[in-house]
Amino acid sequence: MAESEEELKNLLMKVKEESAKYGLKRNIKKTKIMATGPITSWQIEGDEMEAVRDFTFLGSMITADGDSSHEIKRRLLLGRRAMTCLDSILRSRDVTLPTKVCIVKAMAFPVVMYGSESWTIKKADRRRIYAFELWCWRRLLRIPWTARRSNASILKEISPECSLEGQIVKLRLQYFGHLMRREDSLEKTLMLGKMEGTRRRGRQRTRWLDSVFWVTSMSLTKLREVVEDRGAWRALVHGVTKSRTRLTTIFTIFKEDMSHILSIYLSANAFQHSVVPVQLVTHKQGFRVTLIEQEHEWGGTSACMEEHGLGIWDAHQNAYAVHRNTAWRDRSLTSWMCSCMPTPLVPPASAMCTEDWCGSP
DSSP, rough: OOOSHHHHHHHHHHHHHHTTTOOOOOOOGEEOOOSSSOOEEEETTTEEEEEEEEEEETTTTEEEOSHHHHHHHHHHHHHHHHHHHHHHTTTTTTSOOOHHHHHHHTTTHHHTTGGGGGGOOOOOHHHHHHHHHHHHHHHHHTTTTTSSHHHHHHHHHHHHOOOOHHHHHHHHHHHHHHHHSSSSSSHHHHOOOOOOSSSSSSSSOOHHHHHHHHHTTTOHHHHHHHHSHHHHHHHHHHHHHOOOOOOOOEEEEETTTTTOEEEEEEOOOOOOOEEEEEEEEOOOTTTTEEEEEEEOOOOOOOOHHEEEEEEETTTTTTTEEEOTGGGGGGGGGOOOOOOOSSSSSOOOOGGTTTTSOOOOO
């Protein structure tokens, strides 16, 4: 790596001199450069080197703009190739379903997750990863794409302990904790460093550190404190990983006249849960929303949740939110909405608990 053309030229000359001591000669056809600036070609000692926008290094694709989407697409294609190589095993009737699931997790998923610690995953990338995972399970169960089988029924039959995205999140958090505990390193400097200059107009690109903040819901100051306690950090990583399930929550929204019925299937990046009886919550614009009460298995989050099991989908944050004893009074709840509704939900009088709006009917 070099900051200028002159520095790069000196670096290549040193490589050439040291290689000559061992009888090695530089292959100019295999030597390429990648620059962040508008450089199309570059010469050294009369030899012209090609400037590329991306290259593969140690099995991972590195691009000039730092976008991980190209590498994610490439890894998903390699994962599909690995799945097709397992067809003879997956079609065998002598292998049980749990064994086939373990084979897919051991042979196909690691191909996709290689180098995923450094990925900056966007919303479109998450959809691709989710689609790949469902494609793997459908191929394992030999379900054609024409079959009218919901993703929820497939996940229920497979019963995966953790989604592919959850495993990627686990690797990223483990790598983050490893970097934060190091005193001085280039990776930590790049992760925590700030660029000089002014920001561009419009929304800024998602940073790698933003994904850590998003999955943990913690600030950098709080994360610095937690990573120093290895036991607490492992517990946090385990809890976040378990929360990245792909069980499906069904919300049925309808008007008072029952003339319009719409079923929305939302991928619940939620706490693990089991479905229990439903409860009605009235919307102030004349809608009624059927909420599926859920009980999650990540203990200690909310005593109210453990007792009453009332939760609501946060469409903006793409997460299954659990309201606590004072949640309805929290100003942040003004942004909690059903995905089809222009105004927030309000708690009905029948859903109030006598003790501080706890949500008990």
